[in-house]
Amino acid sequence: MTTVAPTTPTTAAQLDPTFADTPTSRCDTLTPGSIGYRNTSGHVADQYMAIGTSTEGRTIWAEHWGASTGPQVLVLGQVHGDECGPAFLVAAIRQRPPVDIGIWLVPTANPDGLAAFHRHTALDIDPNRDGFDLATPEARAVMHVTELVRPVLTVHTHSPYGWVGAYGGPLATKVATALSEAVGWGHAYNAGTVKNGTQAFLWEGQARVLPGAQSVLIEFPGISPDEAVDAPDPTQVKESTVAVVQADALAMRDALYAVVANDAITPSL
């Protein structure tokens, strides 16, 4: 584990050590108002941790925001490199970090895919089907940070389907339901398991390295038809707008903070 103490920034590139490893991409310019994954909040995390190195040599970073004690939540921002909606949740957390809980935020677990605006990693493997095989350094980085941080919950952020799912236990169900209700999407679904072969989602892999690990899956709707064009189920795709996805991200951030903090006082049965 490598930890890096933040320094007082004098330029945008010095704002935090993740800057150079977080490429700009088509997400930054996809449609008016779209944003990328670099930290432009003006805020600096209290800790930066290198959790792995991508195939093309980019450091995969986790940044810590909020309380250093109490429940810690792992938030995986981008996993598929051509998904842009997750950037709004990443930005929302940096803009207003939690007070009562801690967040370990991985802005992008797939920086090579982000640079290429491609769903897969540079090995052309879907990182969210690599939960058991761990053939990619990106999936191994997710397992590494899971073992180090031992989160009470992981939030996996994707697009462009427009639903929320839960996996692994009562806190996940409680949070998924609250997030879905906060944005008016109705009930939460089961995030599920990969149905074919030996593949597994990252949350399934996390439950192997951290028994009992719970996860919430957020599928933001798309902000543009040019986003996530390789999404495996075109019939599920929901198109929305930047303004709506941005508002959804803020509402889900606030619901996440509130429900996890409240659960620490009144644990899920």
Ligand SMILES: [Zn+2]
């Ligand atoms: Zn995805």
